Amino acid sequence: MSDILVRIDGKEVEASQGMTVLEAAQSAGISIPTLCHHEKLEPFGGCRLCIVEVQVGDWMKRVVSCVYPVEKNLIVRTRSEMIDKIRKMILELQLAHAPDSPELLDLAQEYGADKDRFDKEASFCIHCGLCVRYCDEVKKKNAVGFVDRGIRKEISFIPEIAAKECWNCKECFPLCPTEALQAAFVLTKSLTSPPLSHEPSSEE
Amino acid sequence: MDNDRVDQIIDKYQGEASSLIQILLGIQTENHWLPKEALERVSEKLQVPLARIQHIATFYKAFSLVPKGRHEIHICVGTACHVRGATRVLDTVRDLTGIKPGETDLDLKFSLETVNCLGCCALGPVMEVDGKTHGKIAPGKTADVLKNFE
Ligand code: SF4
Ligand code: FES
Secondary structure (H helix, E strand, C coil): CCEEEEEECCEEEEEECCCEHHHHHHHCCCCCCCCCCCCCCCCCCCCCCCEEEEEECCEEEEEECCCCECCCCCEEECCCHHHHHHHHHHHHHHHHHCCCCHHHHHHHHHHCCCCCCCCCCCCCCCCCCHHHHHHHHHCCCCCEEEECCHHHCEEEECHHHHHHHHHHCCCCHHHCCCCHHHHHHHHHHHHHHHHHCCCCCCCC | CCHHHHHHHHHHCCCCHHHHHHHHHHHHHHHCCCCHHHHHHHHHHHCCCHHHHHHHHHHCCCCCCCCCCCEEEEEECCHHHHHCCHHHHHHHHHHHHCCCCCCECCCCCEEEEEECCCCCHHHCCCEEECCEEECCCCHHHHHHHHCCCC
């Protein structure tokens, strides 16, 4: 497939068909903030933090770069007053859920987001889906999944699978931008340990 | 609900993973709720991870992961029904059944839910029992409807 030329923040970038704007930017060393993106996983488009402005001809729109495919003559702006404002708002909303997340706090500083802007609703999880998707797509264990929806959506381990698989893996822990994942796992562990206290580390 | 019956429902859809929601609906309709064993069976037969089934089963309100009564009462509290006195209908039904919306009585006879529109506002206030619509229902008439259920 022939290369596609796009312009990101004034820089000519060569991309190939099927690449996302985020990938093209990253290949040129241009950084776009992300929370739900992981190179090993399918694009998800959940956190919306990677929002950018794209322009084809006279037509400008805002898209999330981690799912938006490159196209010919695309002009991308990764920062603008509006984009920064949107990112600030997203961060402030997420910080209401996970006020102590170091990753969010770093970003908040960059975008001038006030972590106390909204009333705290400490659910800790920001629904980035990294843990759920990693366990599914990479590890193929599906030990953890989402339950419920909307404001009640949360992650939940399947105790039987977690008891068998998670002790030795825990690869999702460092992916989590908040502490929610670990907390959920500790909870599951405490619930499953009475009957399954023989840690089946040798079984696998 | 035993595994054989679950298997029959699965077979009706040729064990296709793409029919997952239909299969869950089939179990829900017959059994009034989705027991964990049934979900495990579905997961195993369709080769769909339990985590995904759990997500779907908790996502849609049509599914229940806790036992439901044999008869489901839906009372519309949408705007049209509300102004026509749905609150009084609801209060009466709560008194009659002894349960609040979202609950099921101990005999597993009734489950009560409120809904926001049943699509027949002209008939308001509306109470639906097991899918049958009772329109323009007066609070005092609800007992007559409910006494027909075992
Ligand atoms: S627990 Fe962490 S990794 Fe998992 S979805 Fe929530 S924020 Fe993302
Ligand atoms: S990184 Fe693009 S939406 Fe989260």
